[in-house]
Amino acid sequence: MNELSVHIITQSKDLPIVEGNDLFHSRERFLLIEQTTGTWPYMVVVTDEEGRVKAHLLAELRRRGSLLPPYLFTFARVIGAGVYAPGVDKAALFDRMMAALTRFLHRKLCLYIEVSDLEKKMFGYRSLRHNGYFPIRWMQIHNSLHSRTPRERLSDRTAHNVLRSERAGVTVHEARTELEVSAYYKVLRAYYRTKLHRYLPGEDFFQQLLHTQRAHILVTYYKGRVVGGASVMESKGDGYLWYMAAQGKRYPTARPLTATVWHALEYCHAQKLRHVLSQRRAAVSPQPLPRIHTWLRGQAYFDLPLVPLHDRMVQPTSLLVLQGVRFIVCLELFPCSSRKTATRCIKLPATNSKL
Secondary structure (H helix, E strand, O other): OOOOEEEEEOOHHHOOOOOOOOHHHOHHHHHHHHOOOOEEEEEEEEEOOOOOEEEEEEEEEEEEEEOOOOEEEEEEEEEOOOEEOOOOOHHHHHHHHHHHHHHHHHHOOOOEEEEEOOOOOOOOHHHHHHOOOEEEEEEOEEEEOOOOOHHHHOOHHHHHHHHHHHHOOOEEEEOOOHHHHHHHHHHHHHHHOOOOOOOOOOHHHHHHHOOOOOEEEEEEEEOOEEEEEEEEEEEOOEEEEEEEEEOOOOOOOOOHHHHHHHHHHHHHHHOOOOEEEEOOOOOOOOOOOOEEEEEEEEOOHHHHHHOOEOOEOOOHHHOHHHOOOOHHHHHHHOOOOOOOOOOOOOOOOOOOOOO
């Protein structure tokens, strides 16, 4: 491993040729992040002596801020374990990339780093713990599309709700113009306005999705106006359902959220995708789903109010007493109450710990 070198690319003009069909670590997403206001892409690249790329991993640095309440900070997000060339030691390369990325983002005054959607169980656990990360249990929707059609998986009650929505006149189709994307973004902003722990990028991000080959925006119409929508990303034969919202309280009888989720599943099935994954419980979920691990690295205690426990905002005063505790203690303090409740187990970094 000594002949390999690790570089962090910050501009698309310096980006080498990277292979693979993983959207979250592709040049396509690098350009998407680079052209979005308030986000910065960092591609960690491992090359050999001849300059050939052996592994690469894309991280996104995001900025969040508000006047009321006043706050401003940056945090990073890594989706997946990266892309590797055949015949390499993935665990060793992942360790080197995460160590380099963590040091780099620390110099950028990044408040916390989140690593999620690791495909293989237990992959990178030792490396992540060694670099100061701690695990958080969360839930992920996993709908299969390859063995049976979405219609065959529906329960009678859900099928009845979908039928009621269709009879009410709710329609869903893929956005084709910038005006449709703007109307969809207004619904998202209204939905995310009171959810401070959730991140919503700027409108320019969604306008770029309109011209991205592996990204699609579905808009929901009711009585001639946009009342909801969702973004669908394609990566390695799977679909990822992101930024989904609908005006369900304003139009309760039309059930726009049910129509949005249902048509997103049908759309992914028509695109020959194998699964549809989402980070929140949707209206059309066939059964309780297993928990997954999301890894976080925080640099101070005040990042924890952004992490929800049992779908509630956490007060910072209730977490100050946990300075420097071990991970096993946090598991006892925050047990999972049921299969349907997402529990995040948190370990605060010690005050004298070095990043």
